[in-house]
Amino acid sequence: MKTRMSGWLLAAAAAGAVPMWAASPIRVMLLDGEQAGAYHAWQETSPYLKRMLGDTGIFQVDVVTAPPKDGDYSTFKPDWSKYQVVVSNYDAPDERWPDSLKSSFEQYVRNGGGFVVVHAADNAFPHWREYNLMIGVGGWRGRNEEAGAHFYYEDGKVVAETTPGNAGMHGARLPFKVVDRVTDHPITAGLPKEWLHVADELYGNMRGPGENMTVLATAYSDKGNRGTGHDEPILLVLTYGKGRIFHTLMGHDLAALNCVGFITTFQRGTEWAATGKVTQKAPADFPTADKTSTRAEYNPPADWVSPGGGRGRGPTAPGK
Numbered sequence: 001m002k003t004r005m006s007g008w009l010l011a012a013a014a015a016g017a018v019p020m021w022a023a024s025p026i027r028v029m030l031l032d033g034e035q036a037g038a039y040h041a042w043q044e045t046s047p048y049l050k051r052m053l054g055d056t057g058i059f060q061v062d063v064v065t066a067p068p069k070d071g072d073y074s075t076f077k078p079d080w081s082k083y084q085v086v087v088s089n090y091d092a093p094d095e096r097w098p099d100s101l102k103s104s105f106e107q108y109v110r111n112g113g114g115f116v117v118v119h120a121a122d123n124a125f126p127h128w129r130e131y132n133l134m135i136g137v138g139g140w141r142g143r144n145e146e147a148g149a150h151f152y153y154e155d156g157k158v159v160a161e162t163t164p165g166n167a168g169m170h171g172a173r174l175p176f177k178v179v180d181r182v183t184d185h186p187i188t189a190g191l192p193k194e195w196l197h198v199a200d201e202l203y204g205n206m207r208g209p210g211e212n213m214t215v216l217a218t219a220y221s222d223k224g225n226r227g228t229g230h231d232e233p234i235l236l237v238l239t240y241g242k243g244r245i246f247h248t249l250m251g252h253d254l255a256a257l258n259c260v261g262f263i264t265t266f267q268r269g270t271e272w273a274a275t276g277k278v279t280q281k282a283p284a285d286f287p288t289a290d291k292t293s294t295r296a297e298y299n300p301p302a303d304w305v306s307p308g309g310g311r312g313r314g315p316t317a318p319g320k
């Protein structure tokens, strides 16, 4: 037993999962409570996101669940200031939040609060301008060219395409290759430049103001899978006032979350948004350019099926 435990600890330490020492933990608010449809099952994804952060040993995570549609928002006043970073697994329409709540969150990030945007959190609040400045690009909920340009990567640089059209599309959920475009950022440093993500929605044609935004990584959106034919942003970092934002467009469902590439960049991105640094080492089980990598402890339950059905919907769906 002792040998097994030591072996496990050594392996975990080598994988960067167990820190050798821990300072006072980084306080994280994981925000959830609403998504546009059953296909984004926040009730089942939030515990996995919480566990990913907890497994690093450097975060203390509180889940804050916003009131549902038709809920009472008059008493929902999260104390943002208790947290170094807010992780959003939340997608609601513009009218859901009162102006006072919106401005309190703006003030939090502007004054240096960190913000992490996971997948459909970038569908939220299409006409809340400050929110869209934070996320850089978003999709669905009626977004079109008025939301901003479609940003993609071409010939070594980011292109802003302003042709009119709706924002947000994806094909069927398939594995896809992620290519790091900035390899010396704390979030991507030391990771393989190219790695294969597990089956997930590959968001394309996302639009927004794109200000103070750096595209850390892209993925090729294949026209053969109803894609754009462009290298679409898949990991972004931004600043808003003094606040740092990490935006991962991956993570549709439990199957998509179980990718060591997603887990690692999410753990690192949350630390970076909170502190501006990353102390977590690259794990030994990171995916390679042609091989995905999952962890047994993040497997969905045995009888699990992705909520809302098999193939992803097209660009006319209200939200994805």
Ligand code: ZN
Pocket (backbone or CB within 6 Å): 040, 119, 120, 201, 251, 252, 253, 320
């Ligand atoms: Zn999705």
